[in-house]
Structures are given as structure tokens and as C-alpha cells.
Amino acid sequence: MAAMAAMATTTTTTTTKTTATASGQNEDEKLTTAARVARAGRGVYVTTQFGFERVAAEELEATLGKPRAELLEDKGFVFAALDSFDCLTQEAASKLRSVENAYALVTAVRIAGLAQMPKEEALDALRRAAAETDPACWEAAKEAAWRVRGVSVKESARGAKFRIFRKRFGKPKHQFTSTDIGLPVFKGLDLLLPDWEGVLEDPNVSIMARVSDDILFLGVKLTDELVWSNLLLPYERERVLTPLRPSAAHAMAVLSRPQPAEIFIDPMAGCGTIPEVAAHSYAGQLFCISGEKDPLSVQKARRNADASPMHAYLDVVQWDARRLPLREGVVHRAACDLPFGKKCGSRKQNKTLYVDLVKELDRTMVRGGAAVLLSGDLRNIESCNPPGKTCTSEQWRAQCGGLDVTIKIIHKRETPVVCDDADS
Ligand SMILES: C[S@@+](CC[C@H](N)C(=O)[O-])C[C@H]1O[C@@H](n2cnc3c(N)ncnc32)[C@H](O)[C@@H]1O
Known part of the structure; x- marks a missing residue:
């Protein structure tokens, strides 16, 4: 004293x-x-x-x-x-x-x-x-x-x-x-x-x-970071080649501004870090889905989800983010650490992948929903814009694991804009 x-x-x-x-x-x-x-x-x-x-x-x-x-x-x-x-x-x-x-x-x-x-x-x-x-x-x-x-x-x-x-x-x-x-x-x-x-x-x-x-x-x-590894995710997690740190995953989930009783997805989830962390940070409030194309990563995400105390609020699905097996307007929040095109995928593939993903998010998100995207492929993420009629977006430069990245948030409008030139 x-x-x-x-x-x-x-x-x-x-x-x-x-x-x-x-x-x-x-x-x-x-x-x-x-x-x-x-x-x-x-x-x-x-x-x-x-x-x-x-x-x-x-x-x-x-x-x-x-x-x-x-x-x-x-x-x-x-x-x-x-x-x-x-x-x-x-x-x-x-x-x-x-x-x-x-x-x-x-x-x-x-x-x-x-x-x-x-x-x-x-x-x-x-x-x-x-x-x-x-x-x-x-x-x-x-x-x-x-x-x-x-x-x-x-x-x-x-x-x-x-x-x-x-x-x-x-x-x-x-x-x-x-x-x-x-x-x-x-x-x-x-x-x-x-x-x-x-x-x-x-x-x-x-x-x-x-x-x-x-x-x-x-x-x-x-x-x-021990807050995550010791306190919140104390089990041995399986990782993919390019896992996101839980602290960054948490920050992305927060930036999507989840509300209780919402559906949260990561369409390209790797070993599932973002949904796993979101299920933890919003315990019992969100239903989270890890979607991933690669079968090995899906297995890892599934084992991580099974080990999580929040597993009841966490599903793991194998899917292609370019064609989400979801109806229109069912996703409230999304957060995704996209392939940067270096260790994972390629810049050439990203050009179409990012555009297709944004279209799918626009289709599957509810009005008022939001998706937070992160990528080190600055050119492709910064140029892939959602249709202005239905969405607005904001973006800023950041750093992740020592790399320059862009964080982009796509907000689905509550009411679509009617005028013809809104897509510009
Ligand atoms: C940067 S990693 C995500 C890592 C993740 N945040 C984690 O902590 O494990 C990007 C992931 O996107 C996946 N991916 C690439 N194309 C995809 C597609 N069309 N549909 C679904 N997943 C895809 C890759 O397999 C890879 O696991």
C-alpha cells in the first residue's frame, strides 16, 4: 500500500x-x-x-x-x-x-x-x-x-x-x-x-x-499471447502452414461486431483459429462455422473444435468458399484470413478467388451483416470491392506476423441503394 x-x-x-x-x-x-x-x-x-x-x-x-x-x-x-x-x-x-x-x-x-x-x-x-x-x-x-x-x-x-x-x-x-x-x-x-x-x-x-x-x-x-495458449485454448492445437495468431483472430472477430444469437463463419478457415476463438470470446452467444476446402486442414480444424470447451457452438465443414452451400441472407458475421498467394495459393488464383468470395459474402450475408477480411496480397484485396448497391466497405493497412496486410471490412447495407450508378 x-x-x-x-x-x-x-x-x-x-x-x-x-x-x-x-x-x-x-x-x-x-x-x-x-x-x-x-x-x-x-x-x-x-x-x-x-x-x-x-x-x-x-x-x-x-x-x-x-x-x-x-x-x-x-x-x-x-x-x-x-x-x-x-x-x-x-x-x-x-x-x-x-x-x-x-x-x-x-x-x-x-x-x-x-x-x-x-x-x-x-x-x-x-x-x-x-x-x-x-x-x-x-x-x-x-x-x-x-x-x-x-x-x-x-x-x-x-x-x-x-x-x-x-x-x-x-x-x-x-x-x-x-x-x-x-x-x-x-x-x-x-x-x-x-x-x-x-x-x-x-x-x-x-x-x-x-x-x-x-x-x-x-x-x-x-x-x-499466453493468455490464449495457457488460459483460453489450453489444449494442444493442430496447425496449418499459415495459422493466424489467436490475438489477431480475436481482433478480427471483434471487428465484425457480433451480436448475441448470430451466425459467424470463416469461409477459408484453415485449422479453424478464427471461429474457435470467436466461439470462445462470445461464449454461448454465436454459432460459429469453420469452412475449408483442403481435407487435411478440415481434419485439423475438426480435431481442434472437438478439443474446444465451446465445441457445441462450433461446426466444421468442407466447402468451397467460391460456392458456399448456404442460402441467401443467413450469415450475420464473417471473418477470414485469406490465402496470401505465397505459401498458400498464388496471386494469380487470388485475383478470381477474392472476387468470387466477396460475391458469395454479399449473397449469403444478412442485411446489416459484416465480413472482416485480411490479406497480405495487398493489390488483390484492395481492388476487390463488393457491389455498391448492397454493400459499403472500409479498409486499412496493418501488419500481421511481420508482414504488411490489408484489413477490409464489408458491411451489407440495411437497405440496398436504388440508383443505377451505385455500383461504380
Ligand atoms: C491463410 S489460410 C487460413 C489460416 C487460418 N486463419 C488458420 O489460422 O488456420 C487460408 C486457407 O484458405 C483455404 N482455401 C483456399 N481456397 C479456398 C476455397 N476456395 N475455399 C475454401 N478454403 C480455401 C486454404 O486451404 C487455407 O487453409
Whole structure:
């Protein structure tokens, strides 16, 4: 509790008021999002695949009860300032399903001119920044991580054994590499936290040290994709060559905005990740169908569905997505990770496959329904548009597994447009 009191005090004192400049622009508006995080102080910092930030922000909003306007969101991360880490529980973390990693952010410090500094000077600045952090906040962050991860009493009795996971981002390039960040941060923390022991193997505290432009982010990892593999899909899943990560599958399902008592399909489901995750995230509310052409993948999806505790809400079917064996207007929501045309299929095939799929979705979706498509074949996905009379669409670039992808959402209109030129 003393730690939390200390945190609350520091957070209050670091808050700066926004001031208007002579040009009328708020100083605040000129800051990058990362710089605003640095000004806000500590909180929860989650990383996502680029392009899925809005889903992570919604999850933080719902889980922490934070108004959206107070969240700081940028490419690949969302941050919410917190006075205390007490709200970071295992239950709260299990609701952050679209995130890749979640951290209790101890500090984000701006080091002016870091990118231009000679290597030794920059590393010394990182060491000093780490050494000046608040030890009580590190203890509170560690406790939060142990709570979220369900660390046993026996394990916690071992004391904090930490390992630093470091990463450098930003342009211009710094004079040091990601690997170089570890030692100065370790030296800074070693003096600050005498009871914590740095280890290379079997850590029970994972420390994040990220440098982005001139900002050093330091925090303790709360959880990661393990939310899915350990907590939600604990069984041994069978995978195809190009499986989607459950966190991305969840984000796609969310973007289709399912409502209770709806039918959800993935027309090209591979080993069935998206419907399996959707059945889990919307437990008992959706009926989900994995459709797939390749018999081996169908078998894998079926075995995964059988192992799922949500199997009653999950069917697996062998079909051709270009000719769905479904009546018109029966599908409420769809989400699909299309063949990119590299490891799976070809760009040439995609040209007609994507167009045929979109036609089938337009035919089988109910009015007001939505389909979320993802592909790394940017040209083909961006050019295959649904008929304007019956649908609208939106799309944006994102990243998945390190590849550039486009996410396209097709919305079936409630009422078709009557005028002749709507197809243009
Ligand atoms: C990128 S993979 C999907 C991977 C999936 N998201 C997962 O996690 O397993 C694309 C899938 O589309 C399937 N596919 C390709 N053409 C199809 C078609 N005409 N009908 C149904 N499935 C098709 C491929 O067999 C492949 O399994």
C-alpha cells in the first residue's frame, strides 16, 4: 500500500497542464504519443499488431473503465495511465485478448537528443534514467505481474529474478543496438533494487526496456499471447502452414461486431483459429462455422473444435468458399484470413478467388451483416470491392506476423441503394 501511495503522489506531481502557444496550437498537440506517455507517467502499456490498436483500446476501456479519451494510442501500442496497479488482476488480463503483450509501465522517460548521442554517452544516459526510477513502483509492478501470472507462494519466496528484454525503434537510428540497451539498464536497476537478482535463465520477472526515438520505456511484463495458449485454448492445437495468431483472430472477430444469437463463419478457415476463438470470446452467444476446402486442414480444424470447451457452438465443414452451400441472407458475421498467394495459393488464383468470395459474402450475408477480411496480397484485396448497391466497405493497412496486410471490412447495407450508378 505504501508503494501505491508513493505512486499516486508521483503521478500527480508529474502531470503538466496543456498550454496554448501564440499560434493557438496546444503544446500537447505538438507532442508525439510516446512523449505524452512519458509525460503521463506510469500505467498499463499493451502492444498489438499494427492496425489492431482500436480493438486493444476498446478492451482497455472496458476492462479498466477508462474513458477512451484518456487512452494514448499509436502504431502498435495503447497506453492507459494508472494511479495504482491494483486493478491489474488475472481476470482483467484475461479480457485483454487482442493484445500481444501487456506491461505494467513503471516509467517512460524522455532523454533529449538520445538518437544523436555518441554510443557511450547514450548508454550512460539510459543507465542514469533506469537508476532514477521509483523502486516502490517496480515492487508494485512486480506484484501485479505475479498476481496476473498466478505465481505460486513457493516461486515468490525465491525473490525477484529478473531478465531484461530490450528493443530499439525509431528514426534516425540510434548509435546503439537493441542488445546494447540491456547492460546499462541492468546496471541502473542493480543499484536501485538490491534484493532483485538479474538472471539469464528462469526469470520470474520479465523487464521491458524499449527505446523509441528519445524515450526509454521501462516496465514489467504482465502477460502475453499466453493468455490464449495457457488460459483460453489450453489444449494442444493442430496447425496449418499459415495459422493466424489467436490475438489477431480475436481482433478480427471483434471487428465484425457480433451480436448475441448470430451466425459467424470463416469461409477459408484453415485449422479453424478464427471461429474457435470467436466461439470462445462470445461464449454461448454465436454459432460459429469453420469452412475449408483442403481435407487435411478440415481434419485439423475438426480435431481442434472437438478439443474446444465451446465445441457445441462450433461446426466444421468442407466447402468451397467460391460456392458456399448456404442460402441467401443467413450469415450475420464473417471473418477470414485469406490465402496470401505465397505459401498458400498464388496471386494469380487470388485475383478470381477474392472476387468470387466477396460475391458469395454479399449473397449469403444478412442485411446489416459484416465480413472482416485480411490479406497480405495487398493489390488483390484492395481492388476487390463488393457491389455498391448492397454493400459499403472500409479498409486499412496493418501488419500481421511481420508482414504488411490489408484489413477490409464489408458491411451489407440495411437497405440496398436504388440508383443505377451505385455500383461504380
Ligand atoms: C491463410 S489460410 C487460413 C489460416 C487460418 N486463419 C488458420 O489460422 O488456420 C487460408 C486457407 O484458405 C483455404 N482455401 C483456399 N481456397 C479456398 C476455397 N476456395 N475455399 C475454401 N478454403 C480455401 C486454404 O486451404 C487455407 O487453409
